[in-house]
Amino acid sequence: MTAPRVSGARRPAAERGRLEIHPAVLRKIVEHAADGVPGTLRHERRLAGIDVGEVGAIAKVVPGVGDAQTVDVALELTLAYPAVVRSLIDAVREQVGAELDRIAGYRLRAFTVTVSGLRGAGPAPVARIR
Numbered sequence: 001m002t003a004p005r006v007s008g009a010r011r012p013a014a015e016r017g018r019l020e021i022h023p024a025v026l027r028k029i030v031e032h033a034a035d036g037v038p039g040t041l042r043h044e045r046r047l048a049g050i051d052v053g054e055v056g057a058i059a060k061v062v063p064g065v066g067d068a069q070t071v072d073v074a075l076e077l078t079l080a081y082p083a084v085v086r087s088l089i090d091a092v093r094e095q096v097g098a099e100l101d102r103i104a105g106y107r108l109r110a111f112t113v114t115v116s117g118l119r120g121a122g123p124a125p126v127a128r129i130r
Contacts, residue, residue, distance in 0.1 A: 021104050023061045023071075030059040030073055033099035039088045041078045041119055070109035071100065081118040089113050 010016075034040055034057035042056040057077050064070030073096065079088055093111050100106045 021106070023063060026061045026071055026100065026104060026106060027059045029099055029103050030061055030075065030096050031057045033096045034059070034075055034077060034092050037088070037092045037095050039080045039083050040092065041080055043078045043117065043119060064109040067109070069105060070107050072110040072112075073108060074112045074114070076114045076116050078117040078119055079115055081120055083118065085115060089115075 035042065040057060042054045044051055044054050057075055059076075060074040062072045062074075064072060075092070075096070077092065079085060092113065093108070096111070097108045100108065
């Protein structure tokens with residue numbers, strides 16, 4: 001019969017194993033953080049001219065080479081018009097980096113942003129049926 005484990009006698013985390021976070025989880029963290037920055041917008045998503053919902057930031061996250069705790073992020077955003085694009089992207093970079101570090105313990109190694117559109121912050125246009 002084995003003795004029960006005492007909770008105070010646990011080995012340090014580094015000796016018990018390791019934690020790997022799937023890139024899809026990191027992608028969700030990045031997208032959510034980017035969508036939370038004032039000035040980034042969600043926009044309608046269409047497939048063959050049919051409205052299929054809305055989408056915000058779209059990210060691709062690749063684990064960094066060499067250091068397992070770094071990631072390369074490519075992000076596609078729609079921004080509110082008018083906006084000072086450079087300062088808004090700096091705010092997105094700061095927010096994404098802070099959230100990746102806070103939630104997952106990862107750091108940004110490379111951060112690439114594509115601004116796919118500038119739109120007025122008003123309501124989305126309503127499709128007209130002819």
